[in-house]
Amino acid sequence: MVCGKLSALCCDTKRLRALHTAALLSFAIGLGGCSTAVVDKTLGMTPAQLYADAKDEMSNQQFEKAIVLYEKLEARAAGSPLALQAQLDKAYAYYLSREPVMALATIDRFIRLNPASPALDYAYYLKGVVTFNNDLGMFGRYTGQDLAERDQKAARESFDAFNEVVTRFPQSRYAEDSRQRMGFTVAALAKYDVFVAKYYFRRGAYLAAINRAQNAVSEYRNVPAVEEALFLIYKAYDVMGLPAMRDDARRILAASFPDSAYLGPAGEGDDWLKR
Template sequence: MDVRRTGHAGARVTAALKIAALAIPLALAACSSKDDLDDLALNETPPEVLYNEGLALRAQGKLAPASKKFEELDKLYPYSEYAKKSLVNMAYLNFSRGKYTEAITAAKRFLTLYPGNDDAAYALYIIGQSYYRQMPDITRDQATTEKAAAAFNELLQRYPDSEYAPDAETKLRAASDQLAGKEMQVGRYYLNKRNYIAAINRFKVVVLNYQTTRHVEEALFRLTEGYYALGVVNEAQTAAAVLGHNFPDTQWYKDAYSLLNKGGYEPSEDSGSWISKAFNKINVL
């Protein structure tokens, strides 16, 4: 065997392997060079340019690309003035696209970073609206409805003169009405099961927390029913008396009066009752 020939062949193989090894990263670099250059160009784009590009896309109705542009700005220039504006735009665009979770996240982040900003009222409005659009029907859990009501209530308390306040007030009433309706549904269920204490506790929530909703009339009648069934006649009479004083022409009062009258009683208000105090407190306010 010719050792010299073998040595030359081995050298040629080693050289070829080195060249191949060098060629692999060069090929990979060639494949990714365009993306790298794009990223580099993006990183060098001034924030005001990115922001204006996002606004232009938004004006053209290109909501998804606009949202992405604002997200990029927020990542590249966090805590900048343009990032602040981008968060508000992200909340709006995500809401408009039905991406309510993302809209809530952006709006909450804005409120955390800039609680005293002029757009804080709008951010709260977006949060409330996003939860409001997801409110389930009355047969299901109402956690989302509670969050919608909380957001609108906070908006009205902090920014009562905001341009968003009137609509927030309207939607707060609707959310409250649904929450009261849920309490009534559960209360009637317990009443039918003759679990009177559990039923009374549900109707009590309506009287205390949702007194301005359309459900309060029935709640007072159901309290009359529940207390009367338990033999707590004094509270049954008070519930009926308060019902008659506030809603004298309703069928609910007629039914309450009839229920008590069959047992030889009449509506009679006890000023020391929690029911009487609850309504007197509202009237004073």
């Protein structure tokens, strides 16, 4: 009887050991499957090879892949000329992939850490370009929104960046384009002041309209919006019943823009407010 029980116990023990061994084997296989690492295909590549591959991805408009490669290059060759170039190329890749915040952060970091870099002119130029287009956004793109009606903070920051190129690097290959973009930005800023002044005028806030129009006249010169700003000042003084100041404003308008359409029939009525 005792022998039979011992025999049964031995059989149960062997069965438990077998099950335990099978369980351990299964667990080990599972762990093996979970620990399979993704192979980094760039291991062993030189910085030059990484840069070349990143440029290829840029050419194929695979900007996210290019960004990853540029970051690997920066990590493996930190401080080298190629790594510094990769920072700027990465910023441009962010810009093309419609990530202006990341692009600007990358550029600002480059400017802060590399104040003596020979590529500093390009860094400021790229900052101006990114900021210049940053305020377009989905709304501006699909409604045809005028630059003068969009974010003026971005326009001013863009102007400042281009001005850095023109002022500090007058012989730079990016200087001429920076000048042209500055002119466009100034025209937009002046037009924005007139846009706001007309808003005040339509609501009867004539003094506020005059102040905003005068800002366009004093801050921005030789741009088309100044003509309308002077005319708006003239009209506001007229509505306010201040003939002396009205006539002064008209004289300045005539002297500055002798062929102005506002001096003729175009200046009559309120149609000019609708433009």
